[in-house]
Amino acid sequence: MFLRTHLAITSFFVLLFFQYLQNPLIFVVVSIFATMMPDIDNRFSKIGHYKLSRIFNFFVRHRGITHSFSFLLIVSLFIFLFFKEILFAFVLGYFLHLLLDSLTVQGIMPLYPLKRRLRGIIRTGGMIENLIFVIFLSGNLFLIFTQIYPIF
16 A cells, blocks of 8 residues: 555544543654554665665565564564553554555565465555545544544
8 A cells, every 4th residue: 555545544543542642742653653664675665765774675575574463573572672652653553554555455474484465455556545545534634623623
């Protein structure tokens, strides 16, 4: 899926939790970064075009290890040991990215290094993805105006 769809859906879930967060700014930043992080393996992505990411790109392929629950578990264990306060935000953003990419035709290898793919029917950039994007963008606007800036 495109980054905009990942961001719209992650933002929607962040907004659902927003009123319960102790430090909403950190939660938003971490979850948005985490939803972008799996695409560090793609040199054409927003996060993958940086020089440091290009070194990483040399060793991994797109939708390989970084698009797996195995990698999410390893990184989450590290975060749990050293940065517990950001764990939920990180897992939320990263998990949503993996879930959404598993619904696409390209799919993901959820238990990397096992080669079995989890695939869906959504074409990246296709009509269904665009519809999902519009629905979640509308949901974001609704949540912003009803929960964060209530009109009534």
